[in-house]
Amino acid sequence: MSPDSQQDFALAFLSILFEGLPFILLGTLISGFIDVYLPAGTMDRFLPKNKFFAILVAGLMGAVFPVCECAVVPVIRRLVKKGLPVSCALTYMLAAPIVNPITALSTWKAFQGQGAEMMTSSRLLLGFLIAAGVGLIVSKLPLSAVLKSQLVESLKNESEAEASHQHGKSCCDHSHEHDHHSHEEPAPDHRLTAALRSALRDFIDVAVYFSIGVSITALFNTGIAPGAEWLDSLAKNPTAAPAALMGLAFVLSLCSTSDAFIAATLAKFSWGAKLAFLTFGPMMDVKLLFLYQTVLRKRFIFLLAIGLFFAIGGISIFWQQLVFQAK
Amino acid sequence: MKSKTRLILFSLAVLGWSGVLLYFYSSGRINHYLAPDFRLIAFAGGLGLAVLGLFNLLTAGQKIDCCHDHANEDDTHDHDGGDMHPVTAVLLMIVPVALSVAWTRDEYSVAALGRKGLYAAPPSTLSPFLAASIPALTMADIEKSHRMTSDGFLEFSLMELFFSSADREMQALLEGLKVETEGRWIDEKVRNADGSRKRLYRLFITCCAADSQVIPIVLEFGKMPPDFPENAWVKVSGTMHFLLEEGAIQPVLVVNRAVAAEPPFEESFMRKKRF
Numbered sequence: 001m002s003p004d005s006q007q008d009f010a011l012a013f014l015s016i017l018f019e020g021l022p023f024i025l026l027g028t029l030i031s032g033f034i035d036v037y038l039p040a041g042t043m044d045r046f047l048p049k050n051k052f053f054a055i056l057v058a059g060l061m062g063a064v065f066p067v068c069e070c071a072v073v074p075v076i077r078r079l080v081k082k083g084l085p086v087s088c089a090l091t092y093m094l095a096a097p098i099v100n101p102i103t104a105l106s107t108w109k110a111f112q113g114q115g116a117e118m119m120t121s122s123r124l125l126l127g128f129l130i131a132a133g134v135g136l137i138v139s140k141l142p143l144s145a146v147l148k149s150q151l152v153e154s155l156k157n158e159s160e161a162e163a164s165h166q167h168g169k170s171c172c173d174h175s176h177e178h179d180h181h182s183h184e185e186p187a188p189d190h191r192l193t194a195a196l197r198s199a200l201r202d203f204i205d206v207a208v209y210f211s212i213g214v215s216i217t218a219l220f221n222t223g224i225a226p227g228a229e230w231l232d233s234l235a236k237n238p239t240a241a242p243a244a245l246m247g248l249a250f251v252l253s254l255c256s257t258s259d260a261f262i263a264a265t266l267a268k269f270s271w272g273a274k275l276a277f278l279t280f281g282p283m284m285d286v287k288l289l290f291l292y293q294t295v296l297r298k299r300f301i302f303l304l305a306i307g308l309f310f311a312i313g314g315i316s317i318f319w320q321q322l323v324f325q326a327k
Numbered sequence: 328m329k330s331k332t333r334l335i336l337f338s339l340a341v342l343g344w345s346g347v348l349l350y351f352y353s354s355g356r357i358n359h360y361l362a363p364d365f366r367l368i369a370f371a372g373g374l375g376l377a378v379l380g381l382f383n384l385l386t387a388g389q390k391i392d393c394c395h396d397h398a399n400e401d402d403t404h405d406h407d408g409g410d411m412h413p414v415t416a417v418l419l420m421i422v423p424v425a426l427s428v429a430w431t432r433d434e435y436s437v438a439a440l441g442r443k444g445l446y447a448a449p450p451s452t453l454s455p456f457l458a459a460s461i462p463a464l465t466m467a468d469i470e471k472s473h474r475m476t477s478d479g480f481l482e483f484s485l486m487e488l489f490f491s492s493a494d495r496e497m498q499a500l501l502e503g504l505k506v507e508t509e510g511r512w513i514d515e516k517v518r519n520a521d522g523s524r525k526r527l528y529r530l531f532i533t534c535c536a537a538d539s540q541v542i543p544i545v546l547e548f549g550k551m552p553p554d555f556p557e558n559a560w561v562k563v564s565g566t567m568h569f570l571l572e573e574g575a576i577q578p579v580l581v582v583n584r585a586v587a588a589e590p591p592f593e594e595s596f597m598r599k600k601r602f
Contacts, residue, residue, distance in 0.1 A: 004438055004439075005436075006426075006430040007430055007436055008435050008436050009427070009430065010427035011359070011360070011432075011433065011435055011439075011537075012536065012537040014347075014351070014360055014427050014428070014431060015360040016537045017427075018351065018360055019361060019534055021369070022375065025372050025379070029379070109364075109365075113534075114533065193386050197386075200337055200383045201337070207340075207344070207420050208411065211419055211420050211423055212419060217537070218537065221537050223439065
């Protein structure tokens with residue numbers, strides 16, 4: 001890298017890092033405190049009995065229990081094991097990283113002067129609709145088509161054990177069993193330590209990917225990366241631009257609390273392409289591909305990725321035309 | 328790796344990031360990187376990271392319960408494990424930041440400025456946001472909202488002059504007007520066969536330097552321009568014209584006087600702030 005390229009990379013890298021870091025910290029602190037202070041099963045109790053409404057409410061639960069996409073996979077794994085319907089769990093998993101106050105705040109902040117209100121509300125709405133749609137489809141599928149076989153076996157064993165030791169009550173097809181296996185609650189000062197330790201761990205997990213993502217973005221932003229010109233050449237193509245940015249979101253694997261700061265720098269791309277980037281990324285990227293495999297079948301993940309790509313791409317293109325025709 | 332060692336390593340990485348953030352804020356260098364709205368947030372983030380890192384560093388030896396159940400044996404939920412080896416994770420965090428701190432000169436090279444619009448054609452239409460940021464449309468309003476120098480030049484921001492190329496009303500008012508503005512001095516690389524032109528630019532930052540856009544105007548001297556270092560801050564006075572060049576209306580300042588100027592406190596034009 002030439003000295004000029006080094007200087008350009010450094011300026012772009014540090015500026016995006018400084019801008020996004022506080023929001024990642026806020027997200028991971030909240031996630032750490034939820035991890036420690038929120039009793040298991042709390043989320044379960046918020047869901048209505050009707051399956052359809054339960055899926056819709058699950059799509060909005062991120063507003064109450066905000067977690068980013070890195071933190072949400074272990075959470076839903078635990079929730080599914082505790083009896084949360086898979087359709088609700090997947091809806092929450094896809095929606096929570098987008099439909100939550102931290103992501104809304106960071107998107108609004110990042111897009112100041114670029115239609116912040118429109119972008120924020122569109123992102124939240126599209127994220128919710130896509131997640132609820134996936135939840136409704138999953139509710140029609142057998143568990144074995146969605147979940148890893150080990151997890152299905154584990155659920156079967158649990159339900160058999162539950163049947164022989166039944167004292168939970170049914171609600172929305174899931175049980176509210178008492179928790180026989182919890183550790184004793186630690187002293188309050190230990191809980192604070194546990195919360196901040198959890199926040200540190202989450203922060204590191206996210207910061208590593210953020211650092212990689214910002215590095216790649218800085219290389220493209222300043223024209224250093226090979227392919228930057230090619231990516232730019234797609235910017236004005238109404239179909240290729242959302243596809244290219246969804247591909248970029250997949251590769252960058254950014255956290256939903258900070259990806260808006262990257263999207264806002266993609267000045268050559270259309271509003272709709274940025275919306276696709278901001279909706280697809282938190283639902284499907286390289287790191288999620290690995291994380292999802294701890295819960296979901298590979299075939300289901302593949303179909304989910306294809307479905308999300310076409311659904312989000314299609315709606316973003318349509319939305320772009322609708323918004324600009326309306327103007 | 329032992330849990331305590333991992334915690335110490337992670338805490339030190341977080342403290343490293345915190346140190347960089349707090350240093351750039353306290354030294355004022357952050358002005359080159361972030362718009363004003365984001366600077367205090369970045370400072371709070373730096374402090375927050377310091378608290379998180381220090382707390383975990385000081386309590387690294389403390390053993391704690393995890394507060395929730397691990398009912399199933401195949402629940403591999405690991406409190407300490409991340410996606411990758413801790414040393415790899417810390418290196419991926421620290422190396423790009425350390426290299427960037429070592430490499431940065433708090434400004435872009437000419438090549439990057441070119442990519443951000445230094446030699447691009449001026450806009451032909453205004454976005455609603457930019458239209459809203461250009462307030463005056465009558466000469467009386469212009470004279471009221473712009474200070475006049477002792478030798479009769481109206482002080483304008485470079486941004487106003489640049490975006491007036493897309494505003495016919497503004498163009499009509501500014502054509503032939505004596506104005507003074509300031510910006511950074513750089514060579515004119517297009518339409519400058521006789522070498523009588525230079526370019527004056529500033530960076531317009533929406534949120535951070537990565538999303539910045541170069542705002543340039545052309546300076547016409549009619550003879551060899553004076554000699555200033557590249558990127559030096561210069562105050563220029565002259566008469567404003569809008570010339571049709573290669574199909575685009577180009578704001579051109581025919582310069583009477585150009586003098587070296589002190590760099591302003593703010594590197595860039597900021598939202599809600601005028602020259």
